[in-house]
Amino acid sequence: xxxxxxxxxxxxxxxxxxxxxxxxxxxxxxxxxxxxxxxxxxxxxxxxxxxxxxxxxxxxxxxxxxxxxxxxxxxxxxxxxxxxxxxxxxxxxxxxxxxxxxxxxxxxxxxxxxxxxxxxxxxxxxxxxxxxxxxxxxxxxxxxxxxxxxxxxxxxxxxxxxxxxxxxxxxxxxxxxxxxxxxxxxxxxxxxxxxxxxxxxxxxxxxxxxxxxxxxxxxxxxxxxxxxxx
Numbered sequence: 001x002x003x004x005x006x007x008x009x010x011x012x013x014x015x016x017x018x019x020x021x022x023x024x025x026x027x028x029x030x031x032x033x034x035x036x037x038x039x040x041x042x043x044x045x046x047x048x049x050x051x052x053x054x055x056x057x058x059x060x061x062x063x064x065x066x067x068x069x070x071x072x073x074x075x076x077x078x079x080x081x082x083x084x085x086x087x088x089x090x091x092x093x094x095x096x097x098x099x100x101x102x103x104x105x106x107x108x109x110x111x112x113x114x115x116x117x118x119x120x121x122x123x124x125x126x127x128x129x130x131x132x133x134x135x136x137x138x139x140x141x142x143x144x145x146x147x148x149x150x151x152x153x154x155x156x157x158x159x160x161x162x163x164x165x166x167x168x169x170x171x172x173x174x175x176x177x178x179x180x181x182x183x184x185x186x187x188x189x190x191x192x193x194x195x196x197x198x199x200x201x202x203x204x205x206x207x208x209x210x211x212x213x214x215x216x217x218x219x220x221x222x223x224x225x226x227x228x229x230x
Contacts, residue, residue: 023087025184028177032066039070039119046150046226048074055114058082058142060103060135061121065092080113082106104131106138113142118151122203123196124189129206136210143229149211151225156197160221 030038053075059067062081069092071079081098083089089098101107103121116139125131139149154160166172167183174180186193196203203223208214211227218224 020087022185022188023085025181025188026063026088029181029185030178032064032069035064035066036069036073039067040073042119042152043070043074046224051076051115051148054078056080056112057115057117058106058108058113059117059119060106060139061118061124062098063088065089065094065098067117067119068092068094068097080108104134104138106142108142110141111144113147114144115148115150116143117149118153120153122151123153124192126192128195128199129202132203132206133209136206140210140229145229147229149225149227149229151207151223153223153225154193154197154221155218155223156200157218157221159219160197163221 048071055076056078057071057076058080059071060082062068062083063085065081068079068081079097081089081092082101082103083098084100084102086100089100092098099107104125122132122135125135136149143149163179163182164186167179167186172179173183204216204225207225207227211225211229213230214225214227216223216225
């Protein structure tokens, strides 16, 4: 996930970072174990059982590394994670697997990966369509022919609209801490989040331009995009 200024390099910690409301809400939205189990279920629905366990996999916008841990539990071993936030990346136990990097400029060679995954990171990009185009172009560059690009992102559906309405109710937020954490994250990423949700045709056009061989599923407030590198 990507919240820090994407134009700024990694920096030393200070009090403002420790008190960042988005990061604090993200960390209390679900425990690391809950996040890992969620990602395992998601990957199983996408069809990870058909993927080679020797596949070279990179997860972009990996946050604290829950997706990397989910992949490891499923038997994958050649794993890499990238996130622009050193504060989140530093929470992972295996520092060798996660690097701090801007996902618009991926530090891997062309055709060096078999699978690239994003789970809720593209909607944090500050500029549409430019930043999305640069990021997806980088994904296409690093994937070997036949490689897969998997992206799961929030998407405007009746279900998501209902969640948004519920998150505006104080009593509901008090009764459901996860809802309160979600509402806090939305409030502190509103510009990029709203821009993403309000431009579905543009988003899909960018994704399909780089990955015309693709499948798209929309449901329960999520877009699941799986593209194959030609």
